[in-house]
Amino acid sequence: MTDAATNPGAATPRKSSLLTLDDRTRRRNASEARFKAYGITAIAVALFFLIVLLFSILRSGLPAYTTTVADVEFTVTQAQYEEAESQLFKTKAYEQLFIAQLQDQLTESGMQVEFDAAAIERIMGKVGGNIREFYQANPDQLGQPVSFELSSSSRVDGYYKGRVTREGLQESRFLQLSDLDLVDALAEAGIIRQAFNWNFITGADSGVDNPGGAGIGASVVGSFFMMLVVLFLALPIGVAASIYLEEFAPKNRWTDLIEVNISNLAAVPSIVFGILGLAVFIQFMHLPQSAPLVGGLVLTLMTLPTIIISTRASLKAVPPSIRDAALGVGASKMQAVFHHVLPLAMPGILTGTIIGLAQALGETAPLLLIGMVGFVARGYPDGIAAGFVDPNSAMPAQIYTWAARADVAFYEKAWGGIIILLLFLMTMNIIAIILRRRFERRW
């Protein structure tokens, strides 16, 4: 209590007025202002970090979307094709054919710069795979000139992106200073140019010596099949569990125990689910390794508690009067739940599910143990069933793998992959927000 109130007998009159602030009020106001300032500072700090993060992701990741390509027209004859196919290292044979023809073409065109076959080999990426793939698919093109758009080596690409500079170049068997003169000459002749890197968006992973061929497309497909498994398992199981627990189950020690355990499961580190998945799905149930099916099952386990908790919250948010009214007009309990409560709770359930899926989409740790992290370059699965069981990677796993590779060109790919992953996550979160805005009802 204040001094004034506890000393009613004091002779001094109240000095404060509503128009002038006394010390205490000033202090209270000041503390409120301080608190607001703290809040604004906190938001500013968070925003600053967000901006720094986005800026650095975009700055490091955007270069992954362009690539340096060479436009070359050349011919492979039937005899050369058969000769190359008869070897063990077929792609190398195609590469040699390509280099020899390019060398001849450049010599004919009167290139001013000194060069040899080794220089061309250093400048160009691993092109043999692309060439072989083309002729395997189009044998009728043999013997005719075909124009190819082939990717250059990662260091030449880095030269255009500022990663490799003439001053900082350490001569090595990967690239020499004189090669850059040839690159400049080729660029002037219009043979080497920058292009949008479609292969990065559609392709599969590539070996460590071939960053130009690496793409995230196959792992997007892997993630997609995993999310399908999560959606079709976690949503029905989660919703059924929560409806039972919330609407039908008696409140006793058992249901309390289950409830506590579900909350605990939500806090279990995701790697634990990976270990569980390895032991149960792969070693016990003999499901295939590195398969999106197993990845999806593991992530389902991880996502279930999230979905159950959010579903129960949204079921609780439906007012009891709705249930009472339905029961009052003679509906069975099941009818009340399925006809009235569940539709009203649906926006909340879907929001929770999407948030859970988004969380699962970005998860790497459990995939480490079931063989989805590493070099998984199967390309696209042929068919739906193959999509679930053929080895594949997932987006975060692919990013993690790239970040660990020696060639810095892969580091750029990792950032580029992060941009795609973030786009997916943002889309999912936006869908969740729209669902909530559009269908949520308040009572």
Add this chain to the structure above:
Amino acid sequence: MSVMKLTASAVAIAAVSATAAAARDNVQVAGSSTVLPYASIVAELFGENTDYPTPVVESGGSSAGLKRFCEGVGENTIDVANASRAIREKEIKACAENGVTDIIEVRIGYDGIVFASQQSGPAFTAFQPSDIFNAIGAKVLVDGEIVDNPYNSWSEFNGDLPDAEIAMFIPGTKHGTREVFEDKVLLEGCEATGAMEAMMSAGMSEDDAEDACLDVRQDGKSVDIDGDYTETLARIDANTNGIGVFGLAFYENNTDKLKVATMGGISPSTETIASGEYPVSRPLFFYVKKAHIGVIPGLKDYAQFFVADEIAGPGGPLSNYGLVADPELADTQAAVSNEETMGSGM
């Protein structure tokens, strides 16, 4: 609500997939992160050059890979384990207990281990094994006595080295690289500084003294890196005085950031490693489960493709990436095509 339908279809999908999963058609590989780059190059080429699907290669370290390799025989276990060291007796025993008895050992080549620091950092250009031992050994010899490592800076025990704080990033114990580092650097250094002799004359048995030599100081001057070389590189990037242990191929891919030091006066390169002059190198292996040959399509072809002259030989893509080609590759090729298992060929 269609919850029931959803559940039904989900169960149906799971069932269909599970039956489709009956036969694995790809080779499954796991193990050393040092061998991973080579294995991934081979896997990509194998997929491009044959009709078999591209093998899946996982990382995780030699020990982790061999552990998974030894889990048993069957499609749910891996076919090939990559290792940056030879398989140990107790691992062979563990394998045998789980029914993995016939193992084909394949040596793919050699890898150099280099000591590198920041390009613009202090002039760490020449090391001897004794320098590394003095820097990070738990107990070292000072004035004829074995004491807890008192050194804070390199110049304190070797005037030729810069006066920079000791900060070494060495591979963690789950890496095969660690074993080579211990054998070829720490133990050598321990003997060269006379610390080992002093320990033995103080009453330790030879084995105990060797173990004591391999103890690394725990006061933060030496940091175990359990991740990949990229993690070591990141630590070096952040620490001017940092010295990291890398594979030759990794260093050669990052010459713009790292400068390498000579070891025992020899600078590391594929030539000095192949000739055996550079002291810190080790063979790289992969191990094939013989029981899986003929069951997993393409397994033997993968092994043969890996060690073919065109791939693992001089001038091939592996040596181009930094692997030191094995001069006895022809023997390895013969052993692979005859499916010689460990024990039978020796």
